[in-house]
Amino acid sequence: MEQSEQDTVTSYQVPHPETRPQDQSPSSRTPVFDVKNVSIYYGSFRAVTNVSLTIYENEITAFIGPSGCGKTTVLRTLNRMNDLVVGARVEGEVYYRGASLYHKDVSPTAVRRRIGMVFQKPNPFPKSIYDNVAYGPRINGIRNKARLNEIVERSLRQAALWDEVKNRLGTSGLSLSGGQAQRLCIARTLAVEPDVVLMDEPASALDPIATAAIEDLMKEIRSQYTIVIVTHNMQQATRVSDRTAFYSVLIDSENDTRTGTLVEYDQTASLFENPRDERTKAYVTGRMG
Amino acid sequence: MAVAQPRDPGQPMQPGQPAQPGQSTPDLREPAGWRRAKDRIATTLMWISFVVVIIPLGFVLYTVIAKGASAIGWSFLTSNIPPNVVPLGAGGMGPAIAGTIEITALAALMAVPLGVLGAVYVNEYGGNTLLARIVRFMADVMTGVPSIVMGLFIFSLWVLHFGFSGLAGAFALGCLMLPVVIRSSEEMLKLVPNALREGSYAVGATKARVVMTVVLPAAIGGIVSGALLAIARAAGETAPLLFTVLTVSAVNWNVFSGANTALSAQIFVNASQPYVGAQGRAWGAALTLIAIAFILMIAARVVTARFTRYSR
Numbered sequence: 001m002e003q004s005e006q007d008t009v010t011s012y013q014v015p016h017p018e019t020r021p022q023d024q025s026p027s028s029r030t031p032v033f034d035v036k037n038v039s040i041y042y043g044s045f046r047a048v049t050n051v052s053l054t055i056y057e058n059e060i061t062a063f064i065g066p067s068g069c070g071k072t073t074v075l076r077t078l079n080r081m082n083d084l085v086v087g088a089r090v091e092g093e094v095y096y097r098g099a100s101l102y103h104k105d106v107s108p109t110a111v112r113r114r115i116g117m118v119f120q121k122p123n124p125f126p127k128s129i130y131d132n133v134a135y136g137p138r139i140n141g142i143r144n145k146a147r148l149n150e151i152v153e154r155s156l157r158q159a160a161l162w163d164e165v166k167n168r169l170g171t172s173g174l175s176l177s178g179g180q181a182q183r184l185c186i187a188r189t190l191a192v193e194p195d196v197v198l199m200d201e202p203a204s205a206l207d208p209i210a211t212a213a214i215e216d217l218m219k220e221i222r223s224q225y226t227i228v229i230v231t232h233n234m235q236q237a238t239r240v241s242d243r244t245a246f247y248s249v250l251i252d253s254e255n256d257t258r259t260g261t262l263v264e265y266d267q268t269a270s271l272f273e274n275p276r277d278e279r280t281k282a283y284v285t286g287r288m289g
Numbered sequence: 290m291a292v293a294q295p296r297d298p299g300q301p302m303q304p305g306q307p308a309q310p311g312q313s314t315p316d317l318r319e320p321a322g323w324r325r326a327k328d329r330i331a332t333t334l335m336w337i338s339f340v341v342v343i344i345p346l347g348f349v350l351y352t353v354i355a356k357g358a359s360a361i362g363w364s365f366l367t368s369n370i371p372p373n374v375v376p377l378g379a380g381g382m383g384p385a386i387a388g389t390i391e392i393t394a395l396a397a398l399m400a401v402p403l404g405v406l407g408a409v410y411v412n413e414y415g416g417n418t419l420l421a422r423i424v425r426f427m428a429d430v431m432t433g434v435p436s437i438v439m440g441l442f443i444f445s446l447w448v449l450h451f452g453f454s455g456l457a458g459a460f461a462l463g464c465l466m467l468p469v470v471i472r473s474s475e476e477m478l479k480l481v482p483n484a485l486r487e488g489s490y491a492v493g494a495t496k497a498r499v500v501m502t503v504v505l506p507a508a509i510g511g512i513v514s515g516a517l518l519a520i521a522r523a524a525g526e527t528a529p530l531l532f533t534v535l536t537v538s539a540v541n542w543n544v545f546s547g548a549n550t551a552l553s554a555q556i557f558v559n560a561s562q563p564y565v566g567a568q569g570r571a572w573g574a575a576l577t578l579i580a581i582a583f584i585l586m587i588a589a590r591v592v593t594a595r596f597t598r599y600s601r
Contacts, residue, residue: 084490086416113493123484126507126599136492139502172599185488192492 029056031097032196032226033078038092040073042085048073051092051262053245060218060227062237062268065247066283070260071230072120074247075198077101078228079115080108097195113140116194120201122181124173124188129165132173132184136192151191159187160217179210186217190225197221199229203236215240234284237268244268246280353575360573370538370555370570373562377569384540385555385574389581391544392455392534392551393524396462400523401516404470408512411471412478413500424471431468439464440529453535455544458551461529466519473515477508510597517589521582527553552578 033055040048048070055061063071073082080101082088094101101111116136124132133152142148152169156162161183165176173184182202189197199218203211218227218240231237237244245265249258264271264280275281319325364381371380407424415421443461451457481504489499505512535548536558552574559571 079491081487081490084487108490109493109495112491117487117491119484119487119491121484123482123488125485125488125503126597128599135489135502139489139492139494139498174599188488188492 029059031055032057033228034093034095035074035078036093036095038074038077038090038094040070040077040082041087041089041091043087045257046259048260049250051247053262053265055226055228056243057226058222058224059242060222060229060240062241062244063228063230063247064232064234064237064244064283065260065263066249067232068258068260069247069249071247072200073260074262075200075228075230076117078196078198079112079117080106081112081117083108113192114194115196115198116189116192117198118182118186118189118200118202120204122178122185122205124176124181124184126172126174128170129173129176129184130169133187133191136188140192152187155187155191156184158190158217158221159183160213160220161187177210179206179213182206182210182214183217186214190221194225196226196228199227201230201232204232211236234272238272241268244271246271246275246277246283248279248283350579353572353579356569357572357574357576360569361576365570365573366577369540370550371566372538373559373564373567376566377573378566380570382552382555382570382574382577384537385550385552386577387540387542388455388534388549389524389551389553389578391542392458392530392549393462393520395455395459395544396466396523397516397520399459400463400466400519401470404467404516404519405474405512407467407471408474408478409500409505412475413496413504425475428468428471431464432472434465435528436461436465436526437528437532440532443529444532448533452546453533453548454546455534455541455549456546457533458530458549459544461533462523462526465526465529466523469519469522470516473519474508474512477511477515478504480511481507506596510593513592513596514589517585517592521585524581524585525553525578527557530554531557552581 031054033053035051035053035055038048038051039046051070051074063075065071076082077090077094078096078101082090090102096111096115100106125135127135130152133155134148137148137151142151153162153166156165161180164180165184173181176184182205186197186202203214206214215236218229221227229237229241243266246263247260248263250261251258264275264277266276271280272284275284319328360377362381366381366386367383368379368381370382370384407428411421411424415424440461443457443464447457447460448454485503485507486499489503494502530551531554534551534554536550536554537548538550541547541549556571556574556578559567559574562568562571
């Protein structure tokens with residue numbers, strides 16, 4: 001296995017944080033994702049319809065909404081994770097830095113090397129802590145020991161986990177507590193220096209202290225990454241995000257189908273303080289919508 | 290049945306013992322009745338089944354050890370097989386031990402990699418496609434084929450053209466092992482949580498890489514013990530070897546050509562002889578075979594523990 005890793009060494013260039021523009025005013029931000037009129041189907045079932053939004057560089061964008069509104073589904077189209085679901089199909093256009101993500105020549109693997117993902121349930125590999133973090137760099141062809149050590153330390157520091165695990169990097173990643181395991185998964189994602197980090201309810205299984213740690217960490221790394229987060233927790237959205245997209249469910253009682261759709265997308269403060277849509281208002285003020 | 294009565298919350302509950310005169314604590318025992326009766330019946334049935342299963346196992350082990358232990362010694366394990374009339378003590382089962390190891394190892398070499406790859410195809414790549422369903426169905430059918438039929442199959446396909454050999458026996462045993470390895474490995478791969486695959490895809494791994502670096506390592510413990518169980522089963526098979534390797538009385542180190550022999554075949558041949566010496570050697574061979582299976586089981590445990598040291 002050690003040897004087979006070498007034959008797929010690619011010319012993949014890790015985008016370095018230093019080369020990215022920083023601290024621009026919101027109006028001049030660079031768009032990272034341009035989602036245009038997207039509908040997502042599972043087989044013949046239309047799960048999400050009519051989503052259009054632009055996600056900007058070095059911002060945290062939150063997706064909120066009731067269960068079944070398609071937040072996670074939309075998130076998973078941003079790094080082609082839905083390709084893994086049999087029968088999943090995307091209509092409309094998703095542009096990532098100007099490139100069409102669903103063009104037939106686009107490799108989902110190449111997409112996911114730039115657009116990482118942290119999942120709802122912590123999913124560390126049954127490997128040592130070190131090997132968990134070094135996994136991404138290794139499959140991307142980095143074999144140099146010193147380089148790997150450096151990446152592992154940097155990623156674990158970024159994920160605010162280094163001090164807790166630095167003396168037991170050889171123990172199993174499964175031995176960590178829920179909050180630590182989730183930070184390990186974040187470190188694993190950051191280790192490949194992605195351009196974008198997608199987070200699917202990363203704190204939903206964690207206690208308030210671990211949640212706060214992850215929120216601090218998101219604010220910390222915002223200057224280097226673009227983050228999209230799905231959350232059920234509206235306070236979390238207001239605490240961490242720059243922009244918020246509110247999704248809701250369209251219920252067709254005739255055919256008994258439920259389809260998610262984007263209702264409103266704005267700067268977080270405006271969306272929560274001056275919602276334009278009645279459904280948004282009902283949801284953010286606590287009356288379900 | 291206890292009558293619900295107000296109880297002083299400061300008092301500890303002691304079933305059957307009133308905490309204070311005039312007050313009764315709740316009775317927390319399982320009330321007598323149909324529920325308790327069902328529980329007792331089920332427990333009793335469980336114990337009876339356990340004893341019924343363990344008696345034949347213990348009896349077989351005891352008999353084989355009692356009758357076979359006296360035969361076993363260094364010379365028994367290494368000497369050539371003597372003519373049937375020779376009394377116990379001279380000669381041994383060396384060629385059969387060598388043959389069993391050669392033939393089973395060769396069979397494992399063919400069936401285990403093919404079976405694991407087949408399982409990877411069926412579970413990771415095939416999904417619900419027609420080919421995957423055919424492979425799964427055929428593996429099930431193959432599991433049900435009697436071993437003697439597998440021997441005849443190799444006899445007509447291989448032995449009639451190329452003669453008896455350890456290789457032919459290994460083909461037959463391999464055919465018996467293959468479906469077991471496929472199905473047991475597939476079950477192990479199914480147990481690998483999808484979240485692990487997604488975690489790997491999310492850092493840009495290709496499908497082959499996901500399988501090699503995450504799925505197989507996570508399932509390897511179960512795959513190895515499944516494969517070793519299949520090997521242990523195959524090592525004890527007799528019928529397919531009678532048609533494919535024959536029996537010889539001297540060691541044949543060349544597994545690819547010439548008739549060979551195996552412990553299981555020697556047990557069959559020797560046990561049906563009227564000579565006491567031959568019968569004793571059959572018991573010794575049986576004990577040796579059980580010991581080999583036992584060693585393989587232990588090895589399976591050790592290997593599994595080694596591979597799964599990160600899984601908790």
